[in-house]
Amino acid sequence: MARVPIAIVGCGGMGGRHLYGLQELYGTDMCNVELVAACDLRRENAELLADNAAKLLGKRPLVFTDMAEMVRAIPDLQAVDITTDSGSHHVVATAAFDLGLHVMCEKPLALTIRGCNLILEAQKRAGKILSVAEQYRRDPMRRLVKALIDAEAIGRPYILFEISAGGGNQIIIWPWRHYKHIGGIVVDAGVHTCDVMQYYLGAPREVMARTGLYEKIRYKGERLGVQDFYRHWYAEVPDQITATAEDMLMSMITFESGVIAQWTTFVSAHGKGFGQSVLYGSRGSLHDPGSRNGRPVVLHLDGQGELSGDAVLDLVPDFHLDEVTAKLFGGDRLGHYEMGFPAADRKLVALEYQELGACILEGKQPEVDGLVGRKALAMCNAALESGVVNRTVRLDEIEEERTAVYEAEINRHWGI
Numbered sequence: 001m002a003r004v005p006i007a008i009v010g011c012g013g014m015g016g017r018h019l020y021g022l023q024e025l026y027g028t029d030m031c032n033v034e035l036v037a038a039c040d041l042r043r044e045n046a047e048l049l050a051d052n053a054a055k056l057l058g059k060r061p062l063v064f065t066d067m068a069e070m071v072r073a074i075p076d077l078q079a080v081d082i083t084t085d086s087g088s089h090h091v092v093a094t095a096a097f098d099l100g101l102h103v104m105c106e107k108p109l110a111l112t113i114r115g116c117n118l119i120l121e122a123q124k125r126a127g128k129i130l131s132v133a134e135q136y137r138r139d140p141m142r143r144l145v146k147a148l149i150d151a152e153a154i155g156r157p158y159i160l161f162e163i164s165a166g167g168g169n170q171i172i173i174w175p176w177r178h179y180k181h182i183g184g185i186v187v188d189a190g191v192h193t194c195d196v197m198q199y200y201l202g203a204p205r206e207v208m209a210r211t212g213l214y215e216k217i218r219y220k221g222e223r224l225g226v227q228d229f230y231r232h233w234y235a236e237v238p239d240q241i242t243a244t245a246e247d248m249l250m251s252m253i254t255f256e257s258g259v260i261a262q263w264t265t266f267v268s269a270h271g272k273g274f275g276q277s278v279l280y281g282s283r284g285s286l287h288d289p290g291s292r293n294g295r296p297v298v299l300h301l302d303g304q305g306e307l308s309g310d311a312v313l314d315l316v317p318d319f320h321l322d323e324v325t326a327k328l329f330g331g332d333r334l335g336h337y338e339m340g341f342p343a344a345d346r347k348l349v350a351l352e353y354q355e356l357g358a359c360i361l362e363g364k365q366p367e368v369d370g371l372v373g374r375k376a377l378a379m380c381n382a383a384l385e386s387g388v389v390n391r392t393v394r395l396d397e398i399e400e401e402r403t404a405v406y407e408a409e410i411n412r413h414w415g416i
């Protein structure tokens with residue numbers, strides 16, 4: 001199978017995690033990309049990723065600190081996988097398009113609508129593929145939830161509760177998740193939630209929210225990051241930081257369909273944390289298990305009681321996972337799966353790479369393209385805007401930049 005030469009740009013925590021997705025894909029007969037370069041402003045980060053790639057993939061990619069130099073040195077390079085911090089996505093992605101490359105960009109596509117639009121305009125100029133690396137919806141259990149909703153297994157959807165609390169006053173993942181101009185945690189994590197909500201329920205119409213910053217000083221815990229992917233840089237993190245980004249968002253989102261979601265994320269909750277994602281409909285409820293845990297979807301239906309696992313599959317006789325997902329997860333009709341976070345995580349990243357390769361080689365369009373990625377950000381930013389302007393904010397106002405009080409400071413910081 002032909003392999004598209006690609007580079008990873010941004011060799012920190014997520015760049016390193018993406019290597020495991022590549023390793024997963026390399027181990028199948030569906031591999032259609034090849035890592036040929038690693039690029040980071042910090043040469044030592046690119047060298048570290050290249051060393052790990054040599055171990056995991058069997059070949060060391062070339063190392064660069066500048067994308068233009070990388071393209072000159074590797075004329076057949078076709079695509080970049082952008083895993084730089086979120087604030088820089090609009091800078092790196094527009095530069096990549098202007099260098100004639102296809103782009104897969106980590107979520108969020110950018111931090112503001114203006115940033116997203118700069119990327120979309122550059123994509124149009126270049127005529128290349130833009131895929132947003134949004135993996136949560138690709139989990140087999142998420143695919144099943146979507147099929148169950150579409151089949152009206154719980155009847156007509158009424159109300160979604162999407163609520164989580166935890167975090168206390170610790171630094172969450174990495175310091176920049178608390179800085180508004182690089183990518184605050186409400187957007188960093190919330191954009192996943194918003195993408196899953198739009199995937200399940202369709203287009204959102206308007207949002208009313210309260211937002212806040214409860215823990216202005218955050219402290220370094222014994223563990224940072226996701227699993228061990230950030231350990232290499234642990235000593236660089238100060239003992240405490242001053243947060244500038246919100247750590248609480250409580251919102252009510254109305255979708256075009258009339259469904260209402262109560263989306264709350266409270267990452268400064270002390271004590272016992274919790275998380276729930278439950279959709280209520282006209283015939284029952286659906287507990288969404290989340291992604292990368294393989295736990296079954298649980299339904300409670302009027303007159304039938306609880307249904308979960310394989311029993312749920314009877315409600316969606318036509319449900320099948322796509323061929324690549326089915327091969328990676330070991331079946332095309334899964335009611336649950338048995339694997340932990342690391343294995344499921346790398347399979348989902350493998351799916352993203354495989355889709356990118358297929359888009360470039362076969363002219364397909366990515367599932368989460370620039371407009372879908374922008375919509376997920378618009379949901380987050382509509383809620384953050386509502387928290388600032390103290391009124392209900394429509395999604396079209398955000399997407400057309402007719403109100404951008406929240407985003408103005410970020411746009412100013414980046415000079416866009």
Ligand SMILES: NC(=O)c1ccc[n+]([C@@H]2O[C@H](COP(=O)([O-])OP(=O)(O)OC[C@H]3O[C@@H](n4cnc5c(N)ncnc54)[C@H](O)[C@@H]3O)[C@@H](O)[C@H]2O)c1
Nearest residue numbers: 010011012013014015040041045083084085086088106107
């Ligand atoms: N999909 C997911 O589940 C998931 C999980 C974690 C992170 N992410 C996303 O991945 C991205 C990276 O996050 P991270 O945690 O790895 O960040 P990080 O800070 O660990 O790493 C970012 C790297 O990018 C480099 N960099 C910054 N600007 C650059 C530029 N202009 N050119 C080249 N290199 C540059 C930095 O030197 C650093 O090595 C973020 O957008 C984040 O939201 C997604």
